[in-house]
Amino acid sequence: MIEATGLTKRLGGRAVVSDVSFRCEPGTVTGFLGPNGAGKTTTMRMLVGLSTPDAGTCAVLDRDYHTIANPGRHVGVLLDAAAQHPGRSGREALIISARLMGVPDARVDELLTLVGLDTSAAKKRVRQYSLGMRQRLGLANALLGDPQVLILDEPANGLDPEGIRWMRGLLRDFADRGGTVFLSSHLLSEVEAVADRLLIIGQGKIVADGTRDELLAGTGVLVKATDPRELENALHSAGLAAQRLDDESYVVDADAEAVGRAALNGGVVLTHLAPSEGAGLETLFFQLTETPA
Structure with missing residues (x-):
């Protein structure tokens, strides 16, 4: 579960996130929608402790993210697919993460197969990866600890239509098995087909929160x-x-x-x-x- 209450963040004297509150339940995919610069990434950074709110609180699995021991085993995070060591191979990057989390090396090969990075791709240096391949590697890293929650910022960037369809199926399966998915995008079509609820942010404020049918009522x-x-x-x-x-x-x-x-x-x-x-x-x-x- 994810819960935010009154989150506010100011940068350069301007409120980039203002009084944001929402709740994501287990077994659901929540699509976090908004144009570029609306406050999506800043909100997600506050959820995982990379940015400190000026006001409000947030909790993942009923606690502050900083207090979660070995957080990768509980919360899978992908905020920037490019933030991976370019000189390591894809498999090396996952092996390092696995050993830091205390996850068996065998889990790495399982995840590489799951995200569609074959043996040849796994041996390549990350600097040789396309954006779509980096997204797949980043998603593998997020799933490595078999978490209960996924927090993903624009994970479909760089994926081709087949890749987007694959990702939707993977996230839907994760939620159907009881996981909580919080997925951001600036493109409505990316999340509409998979999300149970839609959370729309504009100019740092939540402007709509509900199911697709609820939001469309009366339109x-x-x-x-x-x-x-x-x-x-x-x-x-x-x-x-x-x-x-x-x-x-x-x-x-x-x-x-x-x-x-x-x-x-x-x-x-x-x-x-x-x-x-x-x-x-x-x-x-x-x-x-x-x-x-």
């Missing part, structure tokens, strides 16, 4: 027409608030019947009318995290 429908301009005019005439998306569809804050009636009255031919689903969540994300002009 309306997605509508598209043969003539987008006519559709926009019809929605405006009916007094319906709508946001235009890049593909010239609209997310409308109304039910399907109201939108359909507005289109009918305006003589507009619709090609799509359905619950907003992913488009609604994306729209909500940008509405909640956009920086005021």
Whole structure:
């Protein structure tokens, strides 16, 4: 379990994290979403004792991270895939971590197989690794002590689509076996498919916390027409608030019947009318995290 209460951190006289509170339960994946610079990494650094909060408290497994004996056996952390010794091989890096934690060397080979680094890759120096390979090695390091909690900052960076799909499956399995996963990203699509709960941060403050369905409640429908301009005019005439998306569809804050009636009255031919689903969540994300002009 992970719990934060009123976390606040100031840097250069500015609050980069302000009164952040949340809770992550065992058996769940929590997606921590926000644009770059929103305060995600700073929050995670406070959770694992790499940054001291100016106010508030945080606990992992019901205690301060600093008080956890041999923390790698309980909490797996990946905050920066590049922070690995470039002159060591992948296997050497894991062997050193394993011996520091008191983990058998056999666990290293098990983890290398699990994360998809074959014998050839394991022998290469980390400086020769792509970002995706470093992410896999970092995840292996996080899993090495068979922890109960995973705290991962942007772990999908550098992974190809197949790698992202693999990572989602691995994290879902970890949570289904009772583990707690706290996963950050600035890309909604990376975590939407795997997360049980979504925590959205904007400008250092939590702006939304809930399941996908809870966050989408009341966000309306997605509508598209043969003539987008006519559709926009019809929605405006009916007094319906709508946001235009890049593909010239609209997310409308109304039910399907109201939108359909507005289109009918305006003589507009619709090609799509359905619950907003992913488009609604994306729209909500940008509405909640956009920086005021």
